[in-house]
Amino acid sequence: LFILVVVVVVIFVCLLEMSGDSWNSEQQRLESLAYALEVNCAAHADREAMVFVEEGKRWTFGELNQAVCKLASGFLGVGLKSSERILLVGFNCSDLAVSVFAVSRVGLVFTLASPMLLKDCLSLLELINTIQCKAVVFYMTEKSEKYFSNLAHLIPKLLSSSDEGNGCLSSPCLTHIFVAGPGQINIKGAYSLSEVWNSVNEVVEVQCKPGADDLAAILLTSKVHGKPKAVQLTHYQLLKSCLIVGSELGLTDPTEIVCCVFPIFRGPAMCIALLSNALFGSKVVYPAEQPLPADMHLYFDQSNCTVSNAEIVRFEQSGMFLTEAGCMPIFFPKMAPCQKMTISVGKVHGNFEIKIVDQQGNRCRSGETGELCVHTLAGSKFLGYVVVGEEKNCLKEENWIHTEDLATVDKDGYVSLWGKTSDVINRKGTLLYPHMYERHIGTLQWIQSVQAIELPDAKNGENFCICILLKPKVEVNKDMVINKIRSDCSEAKLPPIDHILIMDEFPRTIAKRIDKTELKKIAKSMI
Incomplete structure (x- = not known):
């Protein structure tokens, strides 16, 4: 029994040293x-x-x-x-x-x-x-x-x-x-x-x-x-x-x-x-x-690469890269259900913490839309932004990064993004959420892509503009599409749309993402 106790103690000490060495390494x-x-x-x-x-x-x-x-x-x-x-x-x-x-x-x-x-x-x-x-x-x-x-x-x-x-x-x-x-x-x-x-x-x-x-x-x-x-x-x-x-x-x-x-x-x-x-x-x-x-x-084949472009693209396109966090605080687990992958950007990684807050800074309940906030990487402190030669920590709360992303978190912890807080349109005091229109209009059979943006207006403060791309080779009357969008949004009890523009393409950045800033310039010139 004494020998057994000694052996157990020695094994335990060795395991502690190994874990310590691993941690130190x-x-x-x-x-x-x-x-x-x-x-x-x-x-x-x-x-x-x-x-x-x-x-x-x-x-x-x-x-x-x-x-x-x-x-x-x-x-x-x-x-x-x-x-x-x-x-x-x-x-x-x-x-x-x-x-x-x-x-x-x-x-x-x-x-x-x-x-x-x-x-x-x-x-x-x-x-x-x-x-x-x-x-x-x-x-x-x-x-x-x-x-x-x-x-x-x-x-x-x-x-x-x-x-x-x-x-x-x-x-x-x-x-x-x-x-x-x-x-x-x-x-x-x-x-x-x-x-x-x-x-x-x-x-x-x-x-x-x-x-x-x-x-x-x-x-x-x-x-x-x-x-x-x-x-x-x-x-x-x-x-x-x-x-x-x-x-x-x-x-x-x-x-x-x-x-x-x-x-x-x-x-x-x-x-x-x-x-x-x-x-x-x-x-x-x-x-x-x-x-x-x-x-x-x-x-890829000639170099015998083992980590494919598809894997990197999966992380690039399906997760959420946050520069302030240094990496992707949110991405899909390997066994994520396909249904979740179509409507969300994944779940928060264990080294991070997130919360959704309303305009007053109060935490939102599950399923409610608010601003996504990400806590900085465990064991580190956010050093802030650099503004005109000065280090400026723009955190509203200590070590919480306000991403300015509109998001919801479902009961399973999956995060869905719905645009930016700056995308929320204030038309005569009424707040309009672009994602509500984009989700609704995107289901129409002729629509390939839709973007809801705000345009400055002297009378209303901001006007609400819908930009759409039609599916290729679809023969449809453009006026009919515009009228259909207006009537469907009215039936869904969504506030009225000021402008609906049909475009040939959306401007994109070098990363192939839609460039909202350039899109607003194009829309303004079309109107």
């Missing part, structure tokens, strides 16, 4: 992007880490680590310092991927942005000044060269400390501009990124390494419903977010191979693809520089 993995990558580079040095098909580049984890350390030393060598902010502008390419890890290694705070930003120079300048960038890197490739055609004209103006002759384009906070690209880069005032690489003779040891609670990135929210916000996220929040989503996708096995067809300047792609290199030691294949290439299925 996970905590260490979530310490920083740089530390997580170093661990996997050391463990899998000879295994492939990244493949860029269009560039013809293949890097092992050992080679990736060498590239990251060298570029990090180069950034320090040109005068950049820990905690300063850097903007990375480009589509998927090897230089961009390495830069994310390199700047994280030396404690620089990165922001990812689309090259489409260069279409509007003032928007670019506003972003640089808002997040107080010390440096910008433009990643120019042969296929994306058209987006960067004005760089030679733009860069000298951005770097000028004087407004003389430069209009309003000068940025007082900006000190360094780098350009990565094919061939020799020779733009006045800009460093060539290849020069930064080649200037390093010896890798510099980083003196002040970032920690879990240090600011890692300032990510931009989607501009589907208006102007993007700049959200501050820590190393822990980024890595824990990747751990949550990656575990659901089965990436915990380092032999998994991810095929990334989305741009990594978008939160979900960065979370699922780029960070999985650092956290799980997964191999990531980038088939093409620009998103969703036509022959992406061929790359």
